[in-house]
Amino acid sequence: MPRSADEESEVARELARVRPALVEPFRAALPGARAAVLTRLWRALAFEPLPWVTGREHAADGLTVRLADGRSLSGPPADPFAVDGAVTEVGLAGAAYRDPAALMADLDVPHGSAFAAELAGSAASSALSRADAVPLPGGTAWEWEQRVVDGHPYHPGCRSRPGFTVAEELAYAPEHRPVVRLGLVPVDREDCLVSGDWPAAWREGGRLLLPVHPWQARHVLRLPDVREREEDGVAAHPLMALRTLAVPGGPQVKTALSTRLTSSVRDISPGSVTSSAAVSAFAESVTPRLDGLLHVTRTLGAACDGTPDLAAVVREDPEMYAGPGERVLPVAALGEAGLTASSSWLDGFAVLALSVGLRLLELGVALEAHGQNLLVVLSPDGRPARLVYRDLADIRVSPARLARHGLRLPEGVPARIVTDDATALRRKLFGSLVAGALGAAAGSAEALAGLLLRSAPRLPPTADREALLRDPLPVKALTLMRLSPDRPGDRWAALPNPLSGRGR
Known part of the structure; x- marks a missing residue:
């Protein structure tokens, strides 16, 4: 029996013991959950610098990925900002795969077997999250956070929780509302x-x-x-x-x-x-x-x-x-709140988030402003008013930039977050805010291009702004990182800038 089927059968058996009412909804959610994980994996195969990929042929009707062993992968066109689970099947050497874990196992690459097990767990856990999802009324920020059922928008291991039993997921995971x-x-x-x-x-x-x-x-x-x-x-x-x-x-x-x-x-x-x-x-x-x-x-x-x-x-x-009548919403929950459906709202949010991020970067601080760390304060009429950022553990700070603005790095700031390298600083902000939070909110390269194009005239005129609108977009190579357990730290991929070839 394939690895994912083993995982899914075990989850169903555990559910029958601890939450029998979820067994059938779980089974019904499995195809969509597998597609969600496969979509994230296909993105990685299409864009990350994986050492066993020797070439890629992008075409209007699909993508072919050449492998070092002579085989090839084939699938639909790869949109680096699509997060809707649109990839339901990928071909490998003429065989069709709908199961991301089986695909990863049969790629037979270094550390692929362990990662395949994580993908099996991610798909099963995603199905469990979807099976237990219920509409929640808008309320506190933590209630909105618990509406995000699919996890990281781009990581194939978006719901991988090794070491957790089904009972423990139900007892501790936010989407189950415990x-x-x-x-x-x-x-x-x-x-x-x-x-x-x-x-x-x-x-x-x-x-x-x-x-x-x-x-x-x-x-x-x-x-x-x-x-x-x-x-x-x-x-x-x-x-x-x-x-x-x-x-x-x-x-x-x-x-x-x-x-x-x-x-x-x-x-x-x-x-x-x-x-x-x-x-x-x-x-x-x-x-x-x-x-x-x-x-x-x-x-x-x-x-x-x-x-x-x-x-x-x-x-x-x-x-x-938040002031009187205002609400605070994590950026990852914008879709659940229905806000990304409004282009005018999303335009206002993008200008706010990009302006703040670029101004702070010019001062010398690069935020890791992904959808989990970044929150937006909504005015009483629902407009994006200002931002809240939490968890400073992985920001980056430039002493040289600080000094240009009369600021000083105090004692006690750890050396690992200090750098004057412009590439490292831009990777931190652009990879999290643009390729991450805004890309996921836009939902496609075409939509992100429009968002950036409309925002550009209202952004601060800095060298970082020009790099954002011109250069490939950096993004963490999350699959490469999981397949490189002997090399700790961040690895990066460069996504095509959606503004390439467009005037601005």
Whole structure:
């Protein structure tokens, strides 16, 4: 039986035990979920610098990908910004594949077998997410986040959650709308690394109470006495990042979750704990130059026991930046809110997001402004008013650019986020905001081209703007990264600029 069929059958068996009403909806959702993952995989095969791809022939009626072993792949035209699951079949050496995991396994490339298993899990988990989706009324930002059922718009492992049982996905994943009770682990203050002001509510004499995700407590820390009883734990709503949760009436908490979700193992390094306050204060000092168009959620406190497995970062709730009658919406949920259907709304949002991103980049800060980190504040009449950004762990900062504007990089900012290389800075912003968030919102290369063309006259006239409108668009090569486990860090692909050949 093919790998995906094994995975799907096991999910169906588990569902029959823990949520039998979802078995038939799950089975009905499988073809669409496989197509969603296959569409993302075909994008990677079409555009990423995979070492075993020797050539590509793009035509109006399809794409042929030549492989180093002499075989070839064939499929529909590859639109790098299509996220609607339009690719339902790909050919390999004359055989037709509808199952992305089977296709990856039969490509027989280095590390392909392990990645095929992730794709099987991603398709099955995506089907489970779709099967359990229900219309939710517009409300808080975390409610909108839980409406995003398909995960990362471009990663074939968009719903890969190795190590999670079906029962655990239902209990902890945001699209299933659970309330997750975080445990509180007491750790002596002298044994902790602490940055910022740890919340008083999570102190107990000379000890800090560190929030821990129940999956982490059970599978990694194996702690017998984690306080997750009704009277001791912290009830919270999981967000798109799964390990980050919103505490009602309180902050958002990023917890360590030592399993692979899409591309990365989600622990929290001691280095990021110790630098978090400095990075937060630095961002807070720069954003006033943006005329109130961008707020960055402050890191209130971070702590760990000296390891990456028991750690937490406490951040402001983005909704504190909404005024009377305003709403805050994560950019990844724009489609669920019906906002991307309006070209005038999307134009206004694009001008706002690109202007803020380019102005901040000129100052020397490149945001990783993908749909999960970036939120938009909607005015009472629904217009995009300003932006909120959260999670500063992966921004990039240029001391030379800062100095040109009379700004200084403070002590305590980690060296790994510091660079004066224009390519690295542009990759960070353009790869996340343009090729990522705006590309997914537009939904096609043609629509993104129109969006950029209409926005261009209203953008700040910087060298970065010219690069954005002229050069190939950088994007993380997410499949290449998963097939290169011996080479950590980001790898990149260059997508055709949708404005190529157009006047502006």
